[in-house]
Amino acid sequence: MNQRQIALGAEYLRQGRLVAFPTETVYGLGANAWDAAAVRQIFAAKGRPADNPLIVHIADYATLDQVVDHIPPAACALMQAFWPGPLSLVLPKKKQVPAIVTAGLDTVAVRWPNHPVAEALIRQAQVPVAAPSANRSGRPSPTLAQHVAADLGEAVDLIIDAGMVAIGLESTVVDMTGSEPILLRPGAVTIEDLTKIVGPVSRAGYAPEQPVRSPGMKYAHYAPQAPLYLYLGEPSTVVQAQLGKAAELASQNQRVGILTYDQFAAKFSAYTPLSLGQYDEPAQAAQKLYQQLRRFDELNVDVILAHGYPSEAGLGLALQNRLIKAAGFRLVWV
Ligand code: TXA
Ligand code: MG
Numbered sequence: 001m002n003q004r005q006i007a008l009g010a011e012y013l014r015q016g017r018l019v020a021f022p023t024e025t026v027y028g029l030g031a032n033a034w035d036a037a038a039v040r041q042i043f044a045a046k047g048r049p050a051d052n053p054l055i056v057h058i059a060d061y062a063t064l065d066q067v068v069d070h071i072p073p074a075a076c077a078l079m080q081a082f083w084p085g086p087l088s089l090v091l092p093k094k095k096q097v098p099a100i101v102t103a104g105l106d107t108v109a110v111r112w113p114n115h116p117v118a119e120a121l122i123r124q125a126q127v128p129v130a131a132p133s134a135n136r137s138g139r140p141s142p143t144l145a146q147h148v149a150a151d152l153g154e155a156v157d158l159i160i161d162a163g164m165v166a167i168g169l170e171s172t173v174v175d176m177t178g179s180e181p182i183l184l185r186p187g188a189v190t191i192e193d194l195t196k197i198v199g200p201v202s203r204a205g206y207a208p209e210q211p212v213r214s215p216g217m218k219y220a221h222y223a224p225q226a227p228l229y230l231y232l233g234e235p236s237t238v239v240q241a242q243l244g245k246a247a248e249l250a251s252q253n254q255r256v257g258i259l260t261y262d263q264f265a266a267k268f269s270a271y272t273p274l275s276l277g278q279y280d281e282p283a284q285a286a287q288k289l290y291q292q293l294r295r296f297d298e299l300n301v302d303v304i305l306a307h308g309y310p311s312e313a314g315l316g317l318a319l320q321n322r323l324i325k326a327a328g329f330r331l332v333w334v
Helices: 003-014 036-046 061-067 073-082 116-125 145-155 191-198 235-251 262-268 282-298 316-326
Strands: 019-021 028-032 055-057 087-092 107-111 172-175 182-185 228-232 256-260 272-275 303-307 331-333
Touching: 003 019, 003 028, 003 116, 019 116, 019 145, 028 036, 028 116, 036 145, 061 107, 073 087, 073 191, 145 282, 228 235, 228 316, 235 256, 235 262, 235 303, 256 262, 256 282, 262 272, 272 282, 282 316
Parallel strands: 055 107, 087 172, 228 303, 228 331, 256 272, 256 303
Antiparallel strands: 019 028, 087 107, 172 182
């Protein structure tokens, strides 16, 4: 662990500068949450719409109490079960949290990350740290420090590099301000995990007439540069459909990227296949997804034909959610 970089990062945060740092989910772009001017720089650096609120990162309960107004018992139980970890809880905010952090909402998302560098940085800074994923808005979240440098370059004052993140998908976000918890974004703390602790958890609806509960959900996200078509169905049928479409597109001189799994990759050697690892290993696929989407950009493919994740149980739900967003709803059922 790079103690000098952490100490420098903590100093920068106190000075109102931006520091990119590793967490167990993805790299974050941090600023002192008390400093509205510093937080404004996050929105500028990312090109992030001002109505999309940030997650505030803490590494002790005393700091949490300065940020949230009160903690309902069910939220307390989730903290005890999953913190530090990949779970963000939406709670009523204290007045002193600047409006820019929460995009004017009276709630704030809070998370205690499970990463020694993130925890040391937040503790040494002695402030809560507002941090979205450290990508340009709309790009895949960074799972390597190099992704942060490629997207944000000069806009960030320091990037603390701790190699590849462990999980690779952003935290689970749960709204705890109502009578029943609402899952706003699936992640590595699964709906099954949550239910064991707090009972039924509802899923945020995508119905257009409903108010948007989590502003981030309405934006196209995680997208590679080429259009991505997500194929859903029986594995062998999906592979056949990908092969058929790839041949058709290649005959039109399109460079075809294929997102697939180790078991099937050899079938696509005439094209540009990238693998998410073993078909039945969701943790592997989660860790590789964003890196592979970025590779397709480097490989300059014209179109991507992606094989959907076979199961929406456990981590599969989060994976499929990100794949669907990367597809921008270009879904192909076969
Ligand atoms: O794993 C993660 O959560 C990473 C690391 C750095 O901690 N952070 C991250 O932040 O993914 P970001 O900004 O990329 O995503 C935050 C999501 C957005 O969808 C946002 O709309 C939602 O959380 N959110 C934040 N505050 C909220 C609030 N008060 N109410 C509802 N949704 C909120
Ligand atoms: Mg993000």
